[in-house]
Amino acid sequence: MKNRIKELRAKNSLTQNELALKVSVRRETIVFLEKGKYNPSLKLAYDISKVFNLKIEEVFIFNDE
Amino acid sequence: MRKIFLPIFIITFSLVISGITLFQSKQSIEPSFLEYVFVGILIIFFVLGLYFSLERIQNKKNVFAEEDELFRKISEKASSVSYYFSLLLWVILICVQNNTYLDIKWIFLIGIIGMASMYVFSWLIIKSLGFEE
Numbered sequence A: 001m002k003n004r005i006k007e008l009r010a011k012n013s014l015t016q017n018e019l020a021l022k023v024s025v026r027r028e029t030i031v032f033l034e035k036g037k038y039n040p041s042l043k044l045a046y047d048i049s050k051v052f053n054l055k056i057e058e059v060f061i062f063n064d065e
Numbered sequence B: 001m002r003k004i005f006l007p008i009f010i011i012t013f014s015l016v017i018s019g020i021t022l023f024q025s026k027q028s029i030e031p032s033f034l035e036y037v038f039v040g041i042l043i044i045f046f047v048l049g050l051y052f053s054l055e056r057i058q059n060k061k062n063v064f065a066e067e068d069e070l071f072r073k074i075s076e077k078a079s080s081v082s083y084y085f086s087l088l089l090w091v092i093l094i095c096v097q098n099n100t101y102l103d104i105k106w107i108f109l110i111g112i113i114g115m116a117s118m119y120v121f122s123w124l125i126i127k128s129l130g131f132e133e
Helices: A005-011 A016-022 A027-034 A042-051 B002-024 B033-061 B069-099 B104-129
Strands: none
Touching: A005 A016, A005 A027, A016 A027, A016 A042, A027 B069, B002 B033, B033 B104, B069 B104
């Protein structure tokens, strides 16, 4: 699963720390998400999408495989 | 706060008890190489425990979550991986014990420290590789 967190974060002028605080996770989790090393839970994916005012599928790109 | 100081307390306690057990009974005899290795491993655990506790304190100070879903998932995965390897370790140790004259004290010590090492290594490896499930 790919995601656009880094791109959207830059667009919204948010730092990793600020995003982590908004979705109540550690900054390390945001780093892992941006590197594609972690697939978030549905709740975290929803919370992140809400921060950017987008739908989940606009932030997270699911692979059919 | 309990979650921050508990690991430090457990590791310090284990370190002190191991130190006393290893060196008290052999005051006149020089500690063996294996004993130095075990104390070295325990000191590494102590430093790691201290590092992760300080990281938690830092997160708390910066109003970040002390624990989040990634942290919990890594811990769960490390526990399950180390559990399977620990079973294997104990089977190997039982075979070794049957075929050698190694003291039962050493078998337990190797087993317990081996289990702890497996958990720490699994945790570090999973953390560095990521968690894509």
